[in-house]
Each structure stands twice: as C-alpha cells, then as structure tokens.
Amino acid sequence: MTAATSTLGQGAYTTLPVTTTEKLAKWLHWPLALAGMLAALYFVFLVYTTGQAAWAAGVLLLFTAGFYVYLSRGGFAWRYLFPGVAGMLVFIAFPLVYTAQIGLTNYSSIHLLSESRVREYLLEQRDAVEDRVLSYSLHASGAEYRLALQAEGEARPQWVSPPLALRAGKPLRVDVAAADAATPPPNTALPLRELIKHREALAALVLVAPDKTELHYLGLREFGPVKPQWTANADDSLTRTADGAVFRPNRDTGFFESTSGETLQPGFKAFIGMANYARMVFDAEFRGPFLSIFTWTVVFSALSVFFATAIGMLFAVMLNWEGMKYRTTYRTLLFLPYAVPGFISILVFKGLFNQNFGEINAILDALFGVKPAWFADPLLAKSMLVIVNVWLGYPYIMILCSGLLKSIPADLYEASALAGASPATNFFKITAPLIIKPLAPLLVSAFAFNFNNFVLIALLTDGRPDFLSTKLPAGQTDILVSYTYRIAFKDSGSDFGLAAAISTLIFFLVAALSLINLRMSARAQK
Numbered sequence: 165m166t167a168a169t170s171t172l173g174q175g176a177y178t179t180l181p182v183t184t185t186e187k188l189a190k191w192l193h194w195p196l197a198l199a200g201m202l203a204a205l206y207f208v209f210l211v212y213t214t215g216q217a218a219w220a221a222g223v224l225l226l227f228t229a230g231f232y233v234y235l236s237r238g239g240f241a242w243r244y245l246f247p248g249v250a251g252m253l254v255f256i257a258f259p260l261v262y263t264a265q266i267g268l269t270n271y272s273s274i275h276l277l278s279e280s281r282v283r284e285y286l287l288e289q290r291d292a293v294e295d296r297v298l299s300y301s302l303h304a305s306g307a308e309y310r311l312a313l314q315a316e317g318e319a320r321p322q323w324v325s326p327p328l329a330l331r332a333g334k335p336l337r338v339d340v341a342a343a344d345a346a347t348p349p350p351n352t353a354l355p356l357r358e359l360i361k362h363r364e365a366l367a368a369l370v371l372v373a374p375d376k377t378e379l380h381y382l383g384l385r386e387f388g389p390v391k392p393q394w395t396a397n398a399d400d401s402l403t404r405t406a407d408g409a410v411f412r413p414n415r416d417t418g419f420f421e422s423t424s425g426e427t428l429q430p431g432f433k434a435f436i437g438m439a440n441y442a443r444m445v446f447d448a449e450f451r452g453p454f455l456s457i458f459t460w461t462v463v464f465s466a467l468s469v470f471f472a473t474a475i476g477m478l479f480a481v482m483l484n485w486e487g488m489k490y491r492t493t494y495r496t497l498l499f500l501p502y503a504v505p506g507f508i509s510i511l512v513f514k515g516l517f518n519q520n521f522g523e524i525n526a527i528l529d530a531l532f533g534v535k536p537a538w539f540a541d542p543l544l545a546k547s548m549l550v551i552v553n554v555w556l557g558y559p560y561i562m563i564l565c566s567g568l569l570k571s572i573p574a575d576l577y578e579a580s581a582l583a584g585a586s587p588a589t590n591f592f593k594i595t596a597p598l599i600i601k602p603l604a605p606l607l608v609s610a611f612a613f614n615f616n617n618f619v620l621i622a623l624l625t626d627g628r629p630d631f632l633s634t635k636l637p638a639g640q641t642d643i644l645v646s647y648t649y650r651i652a653f654k655d656s657g658s659d660f661g662l663a664a665a666i667s668t669l670i671f672f673l674v675a676a677l678s679l680i681n682l683r684m685s686a687r688a689q690k
Contacts, residue, residue, distance in 0.1 A: 197235055204231075222258075226250060260671060267440055267665035271433050273658035275418045279432040282420070283413075286402055286428065290380070290390035297388035298322065298379065301353035302362065309362070311371070312353075313340065313379070313387055323373060332364040339372045340379075359384050402428075440665035453631050453638035454647075460546065461643040465614040468553040469607055475554065476561025481595060483562075484569045495566075502559030510623045513552045542640040545625050549641060553620055557610065564606060568599045608681040612674050621646040644670050 204227040212220035233239035233246045242249075269275075277285070298313040305327045312321035323340040359366070363384065371379040371387055379387040394402045401412040402420060411420040411428055418434040419427040444454055482488070483495050501509060516522050517538040525535045538548045576594050585593070621627060627639025627646050636659070638647060644666060652663035 197231070201227075201231060226253065260668075263664045263671075264668045265664075266661055267668050268435060268437055269433050269661045270418045270431075270436050270439075271661040271664070274429065275431040275433050275661075277430060277432055279413055279415075279434070282430060282432040283396070283400070283402065285430070286394045286420070287392065287396055289393040291393055291406075292382050292386075293389045293391055296377075297382060297386050299385050300387050302359055302366075303353055309354075311340070311369075311387075312343070313371070323371070325371060328369075330362045330365040333368065335368045335370060337370045337372055337378075340374075342374060356384065436661070440662045441669075443662065444665070444669075447635075449635040453634050453636070456631070456640070457638060457642050457644060457647050460641070461615060464546070464549065464553075464643060465611045465617075467550050468557060468614045468617075469610050471550065471554045472557035472610070473561050473603075473607060476558040476563075477565045477596070477599065479558070479562045480565035480569060481591060483566065498562060499559050501555055502563075506556055507619060507623060509556060510552060510620060513548075513555075514624055517548055539625060540629055542629055545629065545641045549620065549624060552624060553614065553617065556620075557614075560610075561603075564603060565599055568602060569595070572598050605681045605684040608677055608684060612677040612681070615643070615674060615677070616645045616670065617643065618645045618649065622649075 204224075208220050208224045208227065211223055230246065230250065233242045239246075298315055300311050300313045301321075303310050303312060307329075308327035309330050310327055311325040313323040314321045321343040324343050325338055325340045328338065367381045369381060373379060377389055380390050382388050382390075392405060394404060397403060397410070399412070401410050403410050409422050409424075409426070411422050411426075413419075413432070414421045415434045416436065417427070418431040418436075419429075421427050443450055445451060479498055483491050483498075485491075488494070516524050519525055519535055519537050519539065522538075525538075529535050536544050538544045572595065577590060580590050580594060621641060621643055625639070625641045627642035627650060629640055631638045631640060636651060637654075638650070642650065648663045648666045648670070651659050651666070
C-alpha cells in the first residue's frame, strides 16, 4: 500500500492510500469490459441468426447504451437511472409493443409460421412413385446390418446395400448394388421389432441405385423414389405437380390460394392492420358477446369496489367506537379473510356454493326449501362472484378507513353532539366526506385491479355458463382478461392476434384509470 503527496501553494495534502484491490480493479477494468462487449455481441449474433433482425438491432442498441453509460465520463449522470430505464424498456415497453404488434396480425394456431417457412414446408412435401416402390428386409452382418430390396411379389432381392452401422444422426447417402453382383445376406431377415428399433437410422438413409435413382424411406417395409408435390415459381406462387394448379399467397387471409378459392394448410402469419379491432365493432356475432363481457367487467369491478368500500367503512366506524368491548378480537376476526391466501378462499367458496353438497345450499334448503344453481344460472353465478370478491376485498378497505378515522379531529364530533346530531348524520356529514377524498385514488386502483381479476374468475367459475351459438366460445361470467385467455390459449382456436388486440385495449383502459388515479392523488394532496 502506497500513499501519494502533493504540494499546493504553501500547504500540502496527502491522497488516500491506493490498495492492492484497487490496483487490481484498475488493471482488470478494460479486459473485463472487453469480455463483456464480446459476450454482448455474441448474444446479439444469436438473436440475429434466429431471423429476428429488428430485435437484434434493439438488443445491440440497449447494450451500446449500457456500455456508454458505465464506461464513459459523458454518461456518468445516467449511471443510477439506466437500470430503471432499461428495466422499463425490457419489461414494460417491449411486451406492450410486441403485444400491440401481434394484435395487427392474424397470428393463430393455423397461422403460426411465416410465409417463407410455409413455402419451404410445402416444397418439402413428397409423394412416392407407386409403381417403383420396393419392399425391403434388414439382415444382420456381424455388428452391422445390410438391406435387401426386392419388387413386390418377388422372393429374390433386386438390390443389396453394403454393411451399415445404422446409427441415428445426419442423413446418409449409400450406394446399393445389384443382387447378382454381390453376395446376398446370408442371415434371415430381422423381425419387425428390430426394424422399429432402427427406424430413425433407416429414415435418414438415402439409397442410390446404380442408375442414380434415389430411394427414400417410406415406412417400416418400403423404400422407393419420391417426387415433389409442389414446384416453386418466380412470382412466389406454387404449382401442384399432380394437376398443375397454381396457388398464390394471399396476404390478406394468410393462405396460399388458387383461383378457384381452394386454400392450403398451414396458413402463414400476415399483417392485417386494424382488422382485429374492427372485428370487435363491426362483426355482429363477435360484438354481441364482447360488449356483454365488457359491460359485465365494468359492472363487476364497480359493484365489488362499492360493496367492499361500504362494508369495510361500516366495520371501521363500528370498531372505532371506544365503548365497544372486545374490539381487538372483532378486528382480528374481520381481518382474517385478508390474511388467508386468496386462491384458498376462492376454492373454499367453490365448495360452499356447490349445488348438491355445498353448505350454503344445505342451509337454504333447510330454511326455505331451495337449492339455487349457483354455477348454472348466469345471474346467480355473477352474484356469487361479487359476494366472494367483496369477502376478499373488504378487509383492505376496513384497514385503510381505520387509519383515516384517526386523522379526523375529535372536536368535530363533539360539536355535532352538542347540536344533537344522530350517528347517521355524523357518518354522512363528517366521517364519509373526510374519508372518501383521500380514499378515492385507492378505490380507483381497486377498480383497476378488479378489472383484471383473472384468478377469481378462473378458479371459481372459469367463465361459465357459456353464451349459446357464438362464433367464439365466451362465458357469461367472463371478464375481459379471462375472455382474452380463452381466445388465446383454450377453446377458441388459439387466436393470438385477436387476444393481443383485446389485451392492448385493456392496457389503454387501465392506463386511463391510472391517469385518473394520479390526478385524484394530486388533488387529495392539495
């Protein structure tokens, strides 16, 4: 460890000692930075090789900005801000842009591949030349194997392969010789079980006859020449070799189509612009369930917030009464729904509301002789969802209101008591107005949360009962987020493009609610 001194005018100062660790860090600074740059470039290269040039450019830009910020003096001011900005770009902006981009396409289970990949897939399709198919048998030759090929109905082999190791791997071209020019395999043919064991290796074989005819694996018992089903044309169209029909890519529908309207499977992903959004508005068969689900989503969120707020505020006011005995015990019991994990409470309620074996119907049957079909009747199912959601949400409001009640000056209630006001007057004239203003931003947040309350719907009703005679399966208790999930991943054909469009719409709705929340928060602080 050394120390450096310096003289300035008449005085002198001594710098801090430079440790061995600091020296080592100084020497390793640029080698480590260079290694990081090489690793980043390699990662960008891997992204580029997958065919994602745009994403590779974005990753390169992000890495370049990071190295500039942490290795140059010019980016010093951004060193503490860069991780947060980069995180927002990667985890917020990127998913949003990617989802919005998918919403402008026809991406679905039948339009998974790109146009070029679909063309390659079709050009890879082959048909066997039926009149030249040969049957084959496999014979052991020491540690290796030989194939004997013969025409249908003939006992003597026509072609015989040299000894082969038959290891599964890359495709292998093997020349076969005429049976009269080679010693036929002496051993008996291996049974079907052995053929199945070597199926992968046999499928990778291409046998080349003396006349240069290529024989491909056609099954467990056959090899033969093949011909392509399709031929490519200069204008990106494909011609079917069987009948000469020409199929051109229709980038509006995402299919290769003929002039007669015949389409080829699979389809390809294509840019369709605002078609998914127009479908929400102009497609009558889709618009009906969609508007019903949107309306129910708003009603569900509003009712949940209203009743949870009313009950939570009522309990908070009651527990704020100092003359009440066992207040702590009551407060603890009323807080329990919030302490228990939500998914456990939802599953418990699913059992309680069971029509045949649930305790709720058992009580109703004993008292009134009725057993409501909670999960089959749309109105009852929606009522059940609101009841369970209020049960899960009121403790949070109760805790907030309990804290806000402490901030209300006691002299307001004393003056009200002198004026002879009733408890109801105190609540509506003093307590509620003073609580609701600071509580309003939190209520907006609760509304936005319930707008996307996927867990409750998925665990309790799964969106059922369904609408009847709809183009896409939709549930009457679905909210937008669960409806989007069904469209994308369940029983609606995996229409990712439409689901992404709805997700983008949900994002803007929630963003609008967030802006309202911020404005209410700003007003509450004034």
